[in-house]
Amino acid sequence: MSLIVKKFGGSSVANAERVFNVAKIIIEDYKKGNDVVVVVSAQGDTTDDLIDKANEINPDGGSKRELDMLLSAGEQISIALLAMAIEKLGFPVISLLGWQAGFSTDSNHGIARIKNVNSERIRNEIAKRNIVIVAGFQGLNKYDDITTLGRGGSDTSAVAIAASMKADVCQIYTDVDGVYTADPRKVPTAKKLDSITYDEMLELATLGAQVLNNRSVEMAKKYNVELEVLSSLENKPGTIVKETVKMEKTLIRGVAKDSNVATISVVGLQDTPGVAFKIFNKLAQHKINVDIILQSVGRDSTKDITFTVPKSDGKTAVQSINSLKDSLNYKEVTLDESVAKVSVVGAGMESHPGVASKMFEALYDAGINIRMISTSEIKISVLIDAEYADKAVRAVHDAFIS
Amino acid sequence: MSLIVKKFGGSSVANAERVFNVAKIIIEDYKKGNDVVVVVSAQGDTTDDLIDKANEINPDGGSKRELDMLLSAGEQISIALLAMAIEKLGFPVISLLGWQAGFSTDSNHGIARIKNVNSERIRNEIAKRNIVIVAGFQGLNKYDDITTLGRGGSDTSAVAIAASMKADVCQIYTDVDGVYTADPRKVPTAKKLDSITYDEMLELATLGAQVLNNRSVEMAKKYNVELEVLSSLENKPGTIVKETVKMEKTLIRGVAKDSNVATISVVGLQDTPGVAFKIFNKLAQHKINVDIILQSVGRDSTKDITFTVPKSDGKTAVQSINSLKDSLNYKEVTLDESVAKVSVVGAGMESHPGVASKMFEALYDAGINIRMISTSEIKISVLIDAEYADKAVRAVHDAFIS
Numbered sequence: 055m056s057l058i059v060k061k062f063g064g065s066s067v068a069n070a071e072r073v074f075n076v077a078k079i080i081i082e083d084y085k086k087g088n089d090v091v092v093v094v095s096a097q098g099d100t101t102d103d104l105i106d107k108a109n110e111i112n113p114d115g116g117s118k119r120e121l122d123m124l125l126s127a128g129e130q131i132s133i134a135l136l137a138m139a140i141e142k143l144g145f146p147v148i149s150l151l152g153w154q155a156g157f158s159t160d161s162n163h164g165i166a167r168i169k170n171v172n173s174e175r176i177r178n179e180i181a182k183r184n185i186v187i188v189a190g191f192q193g194l195n196k197y198d199d200i201t202t203l204g205r206g207g208s209d210t211s212a213v214a215i216a217a218s219m220k221a222d223v224c225q226i227y228t229d230v231d232g233v234y235t236a237d238p239r240k241v242p243t244a245k246k247l248d249s250i251t252y253d254e255m256l257e258l259a260t261l262g263a264q265v266l267n268n269r270s271v272e273m274a275k276k277y278n279v280e281l282e283v284l285s286s287l288e289n290k291p292g293t294i295v296k297e298t299v300k301m302e303k304t305l306i307r308g309v310a311k312d313s314n315v316a317t318i319s320v321v322g323l324q325d326t327p328g329v330a331f332k333i334f335n336k337l338a339q340h341k342i343n344v345d346i347i348l349q350s351v352g353r354d355s356t357k358d359i360t361f362t363v364p365k366s367d368g369k370t371a372v373q374s375i376n377s378l379k380d381s382l383n384y385k386e387v388t389l390d391e392s393v394a395k396v397s398v399v400g401a402g403m404e405s406h407p408g409v410a411s412k413m414f415e416a417l418y419d420a421g422i423n424i425r426m427i428s429t430s431e432i433k434i435s436v437l438i439d440a441e442y443a444d445k446a447v448r449a450v451h452d453a454f455i456s
Numbered sequence: 457m458s459l460i461v462k463k464f465g466g467s468s469v470a471n472a473e474r475v476f477n478v479a480k481i482i483i484e485d486y487k488k489g490n491d492v493v494v495v496v497s498a499q500g501d502t503t504d505d506l507i508d509k510a511n512e513i514n515p516d517g518g519s520k521r522e523l524d525m526l527l528s529a530g531e532q533i534s535i536a537l538l539a540m541a542i543e544k545l546g547f548p549v550i551s552l553l554g555w556q557a558g559f560s561t562d563s564n565h566g567i568a569r570i571k572n573v574n575s576e577r578i579r580n581e582i583a584k585r586n587i588v589i590v591a592g593f594q595g596l597n598k599y600d601d602i603t604t605l606g607r608g609g610s611d612t613s614a615v616a617i618a619a620s621m622k623a624d625v626c627q628i629y630t631d632v633d634g635v636y637t638a639d640p641r642k643v644p645t646a647k648k649l650d651s652i653t654y655d656e657m658l659e660l661a662t663l664g665a666q667v668l669n670n671r672s673v674e675m676a677k678k679y680n681v682e683l684e685v686l687s688s689l690e691n692k693p694g695t696i697v698k699e700t701v702k703m704e705k706t707l708i709r710g711v712a713k714d715s716n717v718a719t720i721s722v723v724g725l726q727d728t729p730g731v732a733f734k735i736f737n738k739l740a741q742h743k744i745n746v747d748i749i750l751q752s753v754g755r756d757s758t759k760d761i762t763f764t765v766p767k768s769d770g771k772t773a774v775q776s777i778n779s780l781k782d783s784l785n786y787k788e789v790t791l792d793e794s795v796a797k798v799s800v801v802g803a804g805m806e807s808h809p810g811v812a813s814k815m816f817e818a819l820y821d822a823g824i825n826i827r828m829i830s831t832s833e834i835k836i837s838v839l840i841d842a843e844y845a846d847k848a849v850r851a852v853h854d855a856f857i858s
Contacts, residue, residue: 070512104533110472111540120543123551124536127529131506134526138513149525154600198556
């Protein structure tokens with residue numbers, strides 16, 4: 055008998071038929087004698103409808119507190135419907151809003167962070183042998199106002215409950231059946247992984263694998279919550295995410311593409327101390343994450359600095375550098391959005407120096423030029439022209455995984 | 457400078473345009489320096505959509521707790537949208553759910569009664585000069601579960617806040633511009649009343665005038681909250697409801713029709729002591745309200761008892777009497793749903809004995825047969841064939857009010 059936390063996304067409960075499908079998955083585990091706590095997102099169409107309504111009132115986007123009030127109604131609807139379906143199938147169930155389930159957050163409406171989960175109410179309901187359905191994505195701040203956790207927040211809600219209750223496993227149901235060595239829609243030879251470490255998963259999530267939300271993996275790592283990514287449509291084991299996993303014969307765990315990237319070049323910079331500091335300090339003030347940085351060797355008395363930022367921050371980054379014009383001597387700032395980042399991830403690579411050369415060889419064989427390179431202990435990323443991204447993923451993937 | 461509580465129903469906030477219309481009404485009073493607390497119902501279509509979703513999951517109707525969880529999302533949406541509109545127009549505002557506004561109720565999900573309103577949060581927001589938007593129809597029970605107040609609950613929410621905060625007036629906005637001496641769609645000569653007493657309003661509400669919810673008028677009377685019924689579409693004074701009002705030259709305040717009525721006859725009852733008790737005790741156990749009762753003078757050793765019940769309870773009433781067959785000796789029970797009740801209401805009539813005869817004369821002149829009669833200090837009701845109901849209302853109305 056285990057305590058299992060399950061999380062279902064908006065598309066898994068999009069209509070009555072899917073709600074009953076989810077209800078049956080839950081009941082199956084409950085009937086085996088397990089305690090089951092379920093976190094649900096808002097139905098896909100509900101969230102869209104609510105955003106439409108808000109835009110009708112204020113197209114410029116209004117108070118984030120009121121937007122949280124509005125959007126959190128979405129999970130309220132889905133938890134009630136899922137509870138009704140489980141009840142209809144004859145099993146004891148209760149739905150709980152974020153605050154009823156004990157979620158305390160900070161006051162950053164729209165992107166709130168969970169401070170604490172007081173799981174007393176959930177424990178009491180479980181003690182009565184109720185299946186407990188919890189609204190994901192939402193909590194309450196110290197002023198008793200409803201907050202939402204931002205993108206992927208329901209994953210984080212599920213992990214937070216699992217951590218608070220020391221659950222045996224936290225199962226994240228998605229529309230794919232696990233974590234793959236590459237995007238299976240793009241790479242036909244992609245293989246499903248039985249298991250992966252938190253760190254590998256974090257690199258893959260950051261790199262655009264889009265299976266699990268980053269914050270949820272970070273939290274799972276911090277509290278040592280075993281995650282399982284699995285399909286809500288097929289009844290079979292998914293991919294386990296945990297601290298250490300046995301390395302299989304392949305050196306790398308996956309290949310990921312990230313298209314949300316742009317390069318910025320500051321050309322003809324006067325080569326004096328502190329220029330790099332000025333640039334990156336300014337970007338940090340605007341909360342822009344800089345990833346790969348490349349600094350040219352100085353010619354005459356100038357140099358160039360090129361770096362990558364998320365594509366959505368590109369224009370802001372250029373503006374903020376231009377605002378330094380008075381204190382920074384340079385020729386021009388250019389923005390290039392036609393790039394993509396391709397990365398290989400695997401905890402095994404740090405003890406295998408051949409990984410980088412094998413990756414570069416695969417790209418060379420495919421005729422793809424590398425513009426920038428970045429490495430960490432468990433990943434190697436290259437920046438290439440966006441048009442070759444899918445081709446690069448296939449070439450690199452097939453070089454390592456067969 | 458006054459404290460004003462305003463209540464807007466679902467049709468008043470049905471779309472973005474109407475939400476802004478309501479926002480402007482609120483702002484107008486706020487700009488005069490008043491403190492304004494607003495109670496809103498769910499948007500008409502939202503409630504319908506939510507009920508459709510619930511029926512899709514469980515057509516038999518499921519747990520009332522979960523239905524309350526579902527439906528209360530409706531007001532959550534409307535308060536957020538109204539707050540966004542007021543904010544967009546440049547005024548400080550905050551929306552509060554029932555529990556945030558301090559509504560404690562009993563645990564009768566779907567028909568909960570308000571036990572207490574702790575208005576501390578509302579007072580704090582008003583002290584900051586915020587316009588406060590409160591979700592009507594909902595509260596929280598002692599288990600921290602969301603409850604709903606049932607039909608017309610938002611009126612009751614508004615009066616409860618007004619009572620708790622000793623507001624100067626509680627304005628109930630509707631799609632009519634006040635309380636009329638009869639239904640203006642049926643009686644062209646109907647006149648709008650400037651004012652009416654709580655008791656008169658209660659009789660009119662009970663009798664199907666459908667302007668104000670009964671519980672809200674009872675609560676207003678109990679806590680002496682001055683009500684105003686007015687239109688959300690036209691900017692003009694409505695009808696004031698309070699303890700005593702000056703009687704105008706007409707003796708009566710209004711004429712109302714109630715079509716939700718059926719008569720039940722228990723025919724050929726053995727005339728022994730206790731038979732009436734048995735019948736009405738049984739009906740009380742089933743929570744069926746009996747209105748007019750007529751007992752025939754006994755012939756041989758039997759008598760007939762005829763009484764009226766709400767049409768919706770008719771079949772249940774017949775069944776529950778039939779369940780007494782063993783202990784009650786009677787020939788048959790009949791149900792007649794083709795009746796209607798027409799009533800005149802007016803605090804002035806108790807000192808004017810001519811009212812009843814004037815009413816009966818008007819009906820006689822119109823060729824309408826009276827089947828049963830019931831009187832109280834401030835009303836006279838007659839039961840007639842349903843097909844003559846509108847004709848009867850016009851005839852009686854024109855006899856008294858011109």
